[in-house]
Amino acid sequence: xxxxxxxxxxxxxxxxxxDRVCDLIPxxxxxxxxxxxxxxxxxAVSGSTHGYDVTNANDIDPALGGRxxxxxxxxxxxxxxxxxxxxxxPNHMAASPENGWWRDVLTFGRQSAYFNHFDIDWSEPLxxxxxxxxxxxxxxxxxxxxxxxxxxxxxxxxYFETLLPLHPGSYGIIASQLDDPVATRMAEAAAATxxxxxxxxxxxxxxxxxxxxVLRQKLEEVSSDRDFVRSLHEAQHWRLTHWKExxxxxxxxxxxxxxxxxxxxxxxxxxxxxxxxLMIELVRHGKVQxxxxxxxxxxxxxxxxxxxxxxxxxPDTYIVVEKILGTGEVLPESWPVAGTTxxxxxxxxxxxxxxxxxLRILDDAYRGVAGxxxxxxxxxxxxxxxxxxxxxxxxxxxxxxxAAGIFPExxxxxxxxxxxxxxxxxxVYRTYGDGGPLSWQDSAVLAATASQAxxxxxxxxxxxxxxxxxxxxxxxxxxxxxxxxxxxxxxxVMAKATEDTLFYRYNRLLAANEVGGEPGKAPGGPEExxxxxxxxxxxxxxxxxxxxxxxxxxxxxxxxxxYALSEGADVFAQAVxxxxxxxxxxxxxxPEGAAPEPNVEWMLYQALAGIWPEDFDRGQTEELRARFxxxxxxxxxxxxxxxxxxxxxxxxxxxxxxxxxxxxxxDNDVFLEDFERVLQPF
Numbered sequence: 001x002x003x004x005x006x007x008x009x010x011x012x013x014x015x016x017x018x019d020r021v022c023d024l025i026p027x028x029x030x031x032x033x034x035x036x037x038x039x040x041x042x043x044a045v046s047g048s049t050h051g052y053d054v055t056n057a058n059d060i061d062p063a064l065g066g067r068x069x070x071x072x073x074x075x076x077x078x079x080x081x082x083x084x085x086x087x088x089x090p091n092h093m094a095a096s097p098e099n100g101w102w103r104d105v106l107t108f109g110r111q112s113a114y115f116n117h118f119d120i121d122w123s124e125p126l127x128x129x130x131x132x133x134x135x136x137x138x139x140x141x142x143x144x145x146x147x148x149x150x151x152x153x154x155x156x157x158x159y160f161e162t163l164l165p166l167h168p169g170s171y172g173i174i175a176s177q178l179d180d181p182v183a184t185r186m187a188e189a190a191a192a193t194x195x196x197x198x199x200x201x202x203x204x205x206x207x208x209x210x211x212x213x214v215l216r217q218k219l220e221e222v223s224s225d226r227d228f229v230r231s232l233h234e235a236q237h238w239r240l241t242h243w244k245e246x247x248x249x250x251x252x253x254x255x256x257x258x259x260x261x262x263x264x265x266x267x268x269x270x271x272x273x274x275x276x277x278l279m280i281e282l283v284r285h286g287k288v289q290x291x292x293x294x295x296x297x298x299x300x301x302x303x304x305x306x307x308x309x310x311x312x313x314x315p316d317t318y319i320v321v322e323k324i325l326g327t328g329e330v331l332p333e334s335w336p337v338a339g340t341t342x343x344x345x346x347x348x349x350x351x352x353x354x355x356x357x358x359l360r361i362l363d364d365a366y367r368g369v370a371g372x373x374x375x376x377x378x379x380x381x382x383x384x385x386x387x388x389x390x391x392x393x394x395x396x397x398x399x400x401x402x403a404a405g406i407f408p409e410x411x412x413x414x415x416x417x418x419x420x421x422x423x424x425x426x427x428v429y430r431t432y433g434d435g436g437p438l439s440w441q442d443s444a445v446l447a448a449t450a451s452q453a454x455x456x457x458x459x460x461x462x463x464x465x466x467x468x469x470x471x472x473x474x475x476x477x478x479x480x481x482x483x484x485x486x487x488x489x490x491x492x493v494m495a496k497a498t499e500d501t502l503f504y505r506y507n508r509l510l511a512a513n514e515v516g517g518e519p520g521k522a523p524g525g526p527e528e529x530x531x532x533x534x535x536x537x538x539x540x541x542x543x544x545x546x547x548x549x550x551x552x553x554x555x556x557x558x559x560x561x562x563y564a565l566s567e568g569a570d571v572f573a574q575a576v577x578x579x580x581x582x583x584x585x586x587x588x589x590x591p592e593g594a595a596p597e598p599n600v601e602w603m604l605y606q607a608l609a610g611i612w613p614e615d616f617d618r619g620q621t622e623e624l625r626a627r628f629x630x631x632x633x634x635x636x637x638x639x640x641x642x643x644x645x646x647x648x649x650x651x652x653x654x655x656x657x658x659x660x661x662x663x664x665x666x667d668n669d670v671f672l673e674d675f676e677r678v679l680q681p682f
Contacts, residue, residue: 001315001318002034002083002289003318003542004034004035004083004085004290004318004544005032005034006031006032006034006035007035007037007085007544008028008031008033008036009037009038009039009550010036010039011039011550012040012041012061012064013050013051014049017063017065017069018069018070018072018073019065019069019072021073022072022073022076025077026080028082029080029081033082034082035083035084035085035318036077036083036084036085037085037087037292038084038085038086038087039087039550040052040054040087040088040089040294041064041070041086042059042060042278043055043056043060043061043062044094045094045096045098045260046098051087052092052261053093053094053096053260053261054089054094055094055098055099055100055102056099056100057274057276057278057279058277059278060278070287071287083290083318084287084289084290085288085290085291086279086290086291086292087294088279088293088294089294090264090266090272090275090276090293090294090299091255091263091264091266091294091295091298092254092261092262092264093118093261094260094261094262095128095252095254095260095262096260097152097162097163097164097165101114101117101118102114102262103152103165105117105118105120105126106164106165106236106237107154107166107167107237108167108194108195108237109126109167109237109238110122110237111194116265116268117265117268117274118262118263118264119253119263119265119300120251120253121251121252122251125236125237125238125239125251126237126238126251126252127238127241127245127246127249127251128164128239128240129244129245129246129250129259130159130241131159132242133242134241134242135233135239135241135242138159138240139226139229142223142224144157144158144159144223144229144233145158145219146174146219146222146223146232147163147220147223148206148212148219150212152165153199153202153207154166154202154203154206155170155171155174155186155202157232157233157236157240164236164238166236167236167237168190168191168193168198169190169235170232170235170236171186171187171191172187172190173231173235174187175187177225178215178219178222180210180214181210182206182209183218185205185209186201186202189202189205243259244646246394247390247392247393247394248393248394248397249394250394250395253395253488255295256492256495256496257392257496263488265300266300267300267301267304267305269308272305272308276309276312279291280312283313283314283317288317289317289318290317290318291318291320292320292321292322292341293306293321293322293337295322296321296322296323297323297324297429297488297491298488298491298492299488300434300484300488301434302332302432303332303335303432303434304434306319306336310336318338319337319338320337320338320339320340320341321335321339321340321341323341323343323429324343324344324429324515325428326429327521329428330441330539331540332432332439332441338540338542338543339539339540339541339542340540340544341543341544341549342543342545342546342549343514343515343516343549344532344536345536345544345546346515346517346546346548347514347516347517347518348529348533348536349529350514350517350518350521350523350563351523351524351525351526351529353511353560353564354509354523354563354566355523355567355569356522356523356525357569358565358567358568359508359509359522359523361569362509362565362566362569362572362573363508365569365576366507366508366602369601370506370507370598370599370602371598373505373506373507373599374508376506376520377520379502379505380497380498381424383497383505384424384493384494384497385420385424386497386640387492387493388420388423388424388493389420392489392496395492396416396419396489397416399419399482399485399486399489400416402481402482402485403415403419403465403466403482406469406474406476406479406482407465410461410462410465414459414462415462417462418453418457418460418462418463421453421454421456421457421463422450422453422463422466422467423489423493425450425452425453426445426490427448428445428494429490429491430487430488430490431445431446431470431490432487433470433472433483433487434480434483435472435480436472437472438471446467446470446471469482469486470483501639501640503517503553503638504603504636504638505639505641506519507599507600507603507606509562509563509565509566509606510553510554510562510603510606510607511554511559511560511562511563511565513553514552514554514559515549515551515552558610561609561610561682562610564682565606565609565682568682571678572609572678572682575674575678576601576605578674579605579674579675580601582670582671582674583601583668583671586658588655588659590651590652590655592652595642595651595652595655595656596659597642600632601659603635604632604663607628607631607632607635608675609679611624611628612675612676616676618666619666621664621665621666624664625660625661625664625665628660628664629660629661631660632656632660633653633656633657636656637653663675
């Protein structure tokens with residue numbers, strides 16, 4: 001194994017191709033970079049900006065340069081004596097018709113060769129939360145139609161640009177409504193073929209048959225028959241639903257709250273082989289020296305997966321996992337990996353760069369501004385309850401149903417209450433028991449969780465029953481399914497509640513609000529930083545030590561400037577009080593209260609301080625104003641207090657963006673002069 005000494009991450013896409021990176025390698029070599037660290041390179045959804053929405057795990061994306069471009073990159077790296085670490089995504093794929101496996105499932109349902117590749121509950125039709133309203137509303141407004149998919153050569157159910165393939169039995173239903181020889185031939189062939197033979201036959205008939213324009217017109221006419229469109233929709237293996245319904249009901253496991261990413265059953269050996277075929281080939285041929293495993297906590301059986309991956313990749317492949325470690329948590333000892341991707345190193349930087357005395361000054365000032373929002377632990381509990389009861393209500397309800405089936409003597413409502421309290425109390429992202437006894441670390445986690453959860457319950461019997469499931473003390477497939485799905489849910493609840501809700505509500509010092517961070521913890525200074533580094537050297541000496549990732553909320557330079565606020569906390573706190581008074585005319589009175597509220601004002605001044613250009617030009621503020629306003633909208637939606645991603649309050653958001661824009665307006669002279677003066681030392 002060649003261990004990296006310094007990595008440089010390249011975010012492919014958005015104009016960043018293999019050939020463009022080839023030109024950068026001499027420069028990276030002069031920096032002392034030993035390994036290029038590549039974002040996902042496999043074929044993703046058209047126009048993907050990140051590559052984590054993979055559509056084909058066994059094809060290198062032509063948009064990046066394809067296999068030929070990738071080979072040029074690896075040859076250039078080899079010539080420079082550098083290695084390549086590749087980011088792979090085993091937990092999920094794009095739930096898109098561009099994904100051939102997913103498309104096959106949409107077409108053939110349980111008869112698809114890939115129906116077992118995806119984590120789908122087949123006790124009901126596959127739910128597709130893609131409508132902007134309920135089905136009947138979309139149907140009444142003529143938004144749904146039967147049409148031809150020209151790219152793939154089949155009949156499709158159309159919703160704006162989305163074209164969903166129809167199952168073979170639909171072709172006879174359509175042909176019976178049309179007087180068209182092409183439709184008739186397609187129906188006859190559909191009844192006699194299956195799988196890829198069906199797809200090939202449909203393409204051949206459609207493209208070699210009669211006038212497609214005439215057929216398309218006939219389909220448009222029959223689409224005006226709402227009863228026919230409704231009945232054809234009900235005949236599919238799937239159901240179109242309103243996108244807002246996904247939180248309460250979804251028939252497949254998603255990545256966090258992203259319904260466009262469907263969970264993969266990579267724990268099944270044939271699925272593992274299908275997902276990793278090309279990647280293993282690249283490793284074995286020496287093209288790739290290291291692997292970064294995305295979202296390992298999403299997998300049903302992380303330990304078994306990593307064992308299988310290590311066996312396939314061999315002992316000389318450097319492997320790290322994207323895993324957020326809680327305070328005092330360590331990686332499972334049995335994992336055959338070099339370590340994590342380094343979120344805990346980012347958190348440790350807070351110990352080094354945040355001044356404890358200054359943080360106490362900021363805390364006093366912040367409590368006076370934010371009120372109840374300044375209570376971090378209570379805020380964490382409220383945010384986690386929101387995730388359990390609203391954002392992940394469907395996943396939680398599925399667990400309740402499984403447990404209620406195992407323990408019919410316990411009331412469903414009592415199980416639901418106990419389960420909610422356990423998820424809220426969970427102190428880390430997940431445990432890892434997939435069968436047999438728990439590890440010492442997981443046992444300790446469950447004991448601490450049970451103690452906190454039971455303190456919130458009047459009747460503890462239901463909680464005892466659920467704990468038996470989590471401890472592996474109940475046998476059977478249903479009990480095993482419950483245990484796995486709880487572990488796959490506790491992580492998303494923690495992540496979305498903390499990083500994407502609480503960290504936009506609790507704004508004392510934004511630099512501490514990073515992935516894996518504990519913003520309420522008092523910094524331990526250089527001594528604590530060195531203690532944590534010594535521990536890190538002992539537990540995972542070859543893990544990555546990242547100062548930023550693609551998931552961090554701020555770049556290193558912005559975070560460093562905000563750390564420095566703690567060294568001049570009194571100056572900054574007094575300045576915020578002054579700035580709020582200067583900009584009071586920009587506040588707007590709304591029925592729910594003034595906007596933005598003091599907590600958001602405090603956040604905006606910090607956020608602006610982090611990105612303020614040293615060479616600020618008052619005549620060139622448009623780009624800064626636009627970016628800052630966009631950030632303000634994102635921040636208040638993530639906070640989910642007075643607006644959100646699912647339900648926006650337009651008046652409130654307008655008030656916040658107006659205020660934010662005013663802070664960088666060239667006409668706001670008094671404030672700008674004071675802001676620039678205060679910020680100079682920082």
